Amino acid sequence: MPRARRRAGPPDVLAPEEASRLLAAVAEAHRLAVSLLYGAGLRLMECLTLPLKDVDLARRRIHVRDGKGGKGRFTMLPAALWEGIIAQMDRARRRHLRDTQRGGGYVELPRAFERKSPRAARDWRWMWLFPAARQYVDRATGQRRRHHVFDTTIQRAVADAARRAGLRLAATH
Numbered sequence: 001m002p003r004a005r006r007r008a009g010p011p012d013v014l015a016p017e018e019a020s021r022l023l024a025a026v027a028e029a030h031r032l033a034v035s036l037l038y039g040a041g042l043r044l045m046e047c048l049t050l051p052l053k054d055v056d057l058a059r060r061r062i063h064v065r066d067g068k069g070g071k072g073r074f075t076m077l078p079a080a081l082w083e084g085i086i087a088q089m090d091r092a093r094r095r096h097l098r099d100t101q102r103g104g105g106y107v108e109l110p111r112a113f114e115r116k117s118p119r120a121a122r123d124w125r126w127m128w129l130f131p132a133a134r135q136y137v138d139r140a141t142g143q144r145r146r147h148h149v150f151d152t153t154i155q156r157a158v159a160d161a162a163r164r165a166g167l168r169l170a171a172t173h
Contacts, residue, residue: 018167025161032084033130033154034161036062039078043068044155048148051107052089053125065110088129096127096146104135104144 014022019038026034036047046064054063060077067073077085099105100122107126114121121143128148135146 014167018165021165022158022161022167025165027157027161030154030157032081032088033149034158035078035081035084039081040075042075044151048128048130048151048154050129051126052092052129055085055089055129057086092127092129092131093124095131096124099135099144099146104146106138106141106143106145108145
């Protein structure tokens with residue numbers, strides 16, 4: 001059976017000055033998400049699928065569920081992102097409450113949790129930290145839901161910012 005090729009040498013990592021240039025070049029709408037990737041050590045989908053309830057403001061940490069290998073972990077919420085996270089949480093919560101008032105506001109819940117606790121699907125705490133701009137109608141249930149920001153949106157934002165910042169390394173999520 002063929003094996004995957006191993007990478008020769010250590011991975012390319014942005015120097016702190018390069019990371020600062022990259023973050024400064026990221027569009028404002030995506031800067032907080034990209035900053036969390038760098039500052040909290042989150043993987044792209046861990047960041048985008050982060051529900052509001054897993055951001056622990058009191059302990060200044062983030063609970064990552066179903067991380068790589070299906071394992072959960074905690075990571076620190078960077079102090080520099082504290083105010084931005086609070087503002088983003090408030091925006092996501094207000095958007096969810098507006099959706100709920102208009103008959104939508106359903107959130108996709110993990111595994112069988114929706115059967116176990118059907119009311120949780122409209123609880124703002126389950127809303128994504130980074131909700132998508134548009135809603136969709138779930139074909140199976142007919143519910144109006146809001147997905148999280150798509151991964152390609154952030155990947156494109158990072159690639160564009162790397163180009164604008166003139167980085168020599170290919171910056172990836």
